[in-house]
Amino acid sequence: MAELKLFRTWSSPFALRVVWALDLKGIQFDTIFEDLTNKSSSLLQYNPIYKKVPVLVHNGKPLAESLVILEYIDETWKQTPLLPEDPSERATARFWAKFGDDKVLPSVWNVFIKQGKDQEEAIVTAHENLRNLEGLISGKKFFSGETIGLVDLAFGWLANLLGVFEE
Amino acid sequence: MRPWIALNIKSVNYEFLEETFGSKSQLLLQSNPVHKKIPVLIHVDKPIPESLIIVQYIDELWSSSPSILASDPYDHAIERFWAAYTDEKWFPALRGLRVAQEDEERKALKGPVIEGIVLLEEAFGKCSKGKAFFGGDQIGLIDIAFGCCLGWLKVTEKLSRVKLLDEEKTPGLVKWAERFCADGAVKGVMPETEKLVEFSKVLLAKLSGAPTKK
Numbered sequence: 001m002a003e004l005k006l007f008r009t010w011s012s013p014f015a016l017r018v019v020w021a022l023d024l025k026g027i028q029f030d031t032i033f034e035d036l037t038n039k040s041s042s043l044l045q046y047n048p049i050y051k052k053v054p055v056l057v058h059n060g061k062p063l064a065e066s067l068v069i070l071e072y073i074d075e076t077w078k079q080t081p082l083l084p085e086d087p088s089e090r091a092t093a094r095f096w097a098k099f100g101d102d103k104v105l106p107s108v109w110n111v112f113i114k115q116g117k118d119q120e121e122a123i124v125t126a127h128e129n130l131r132n133l134e135g136l137i138s139g140k141k142f143f144s145g146e147t148i149g150l151v152d153l154a155f156g157w158l159a160n161l162l163g164v165f166e167e
Numbered sequence: 168m169r170p171w172i173a174l175n176i177k178s179v180n181y182e183f184l185e186e187t188f189g190s191k192s193q194l195l196l197q198s199n200p201v202h203k204k205i206p207v208l209i210h211v212d213k214p215i216p217e218s219l220i221i222v223q224y225i226d227e228l229w230s231s232s233p234s235i236l237a238s239d240p241y242d243h244a245i246e247r248f249w250a251a252y253t254d255e256k257w258f259p260a261l262r263g264l265r266v267a268q269e270d271e272e273r274k275a276l277k278g279p280v281i282e283g284i285v286l287l288e289e290a291f292g293k294c295s296k297g298k299a300f301f302g303g304d305q306i307g308l309i310d311i312a313f314g315c316c317l318g319w320l321k322v323t324e325k326l327s328r329v330k331l332l333d334e335e336k337t338p339g340l341v342k343w344a345e346r347f348c349a350d351g352a353v354k355g356v357m358p359e360t361e362k363l364v365e366f367s368k369v370l371l372a373k374l375s376g377a378p379t380k381k
Contacts, residue, residue, distance in 0.1 A: 049286065063244050063248070068251065071247065072240050072243070075244075088213050088215065090224070091221070092215075094220045095215075095217055098220070099201060
């Protein structure tokens, strides 16, 4: 049987994306929980450039960066596809997933960590970004339509972390 | 530049709409309302923004050879990883070095840029497997992603007086850069270094954060 290991932490939303993708496809894997204050030599060996989780190791071959990992999973295990077949719909899904990581997440994080006037400005930016998402999901069950797809996994952190940050 | 090269590789006909620096056309703002940036590919009225996403779209739609992305999922993932690294880590570091005005600042900023190039030299060795490009015999995603930064790399070497591609430290990339720039799909697309140097001086003079063409 193929060897599949996922290095993660309990709280990393990026690692959770990979867990959800593997679970959706019914794929078995081993989990290695990392302590980010004391990273294992395996993690540093498998992800020397970013030294972060998640890292997926498939038959000894490591992969880092959650969106890269999600596409790899989708190409390797074809059941329950995460991306649509049509190239322009795939491009749109990739665009929104990247928008989430490049803009939405940092803007929400800024609201969480900043104070005073900086926080007020951060709130305005976060709201603008979230309005884009509101337009995207309008009338649909999931961002990807009737079933969960790449964009839903990319934005999954909104479902629980926004509530945590708001509090 | 990246979508341009990809379309050339696939021998697809296209219409090129040049945007004027400092003012954005209605069509651009309509086609990319979220980021308001170039490049944007419009195919049968469907706009596709973000250069790497466009290149993948082109490769998937015109799937006849030559292929830009690898067929093996792991190799494909490695390509995406390095393309993303170039955009998210290395190119911003290069831009930071290029706009630095003081020598002390340049000294501090030079390190990460050179470290990145050394990493890319290693990646080149592994991905090319002794062949001409990151993609093997033909230009692939990493070639396009990193190759399109060569113009700005040369500008940075000139303006910041620092050697980035070096026959001793990065011999593979030095030869690769010559091959990339000489390739039929790239020649005619890559802007001349002198023109970019002048443009860079205009940008620095404005001290603006205007996005550069990718």
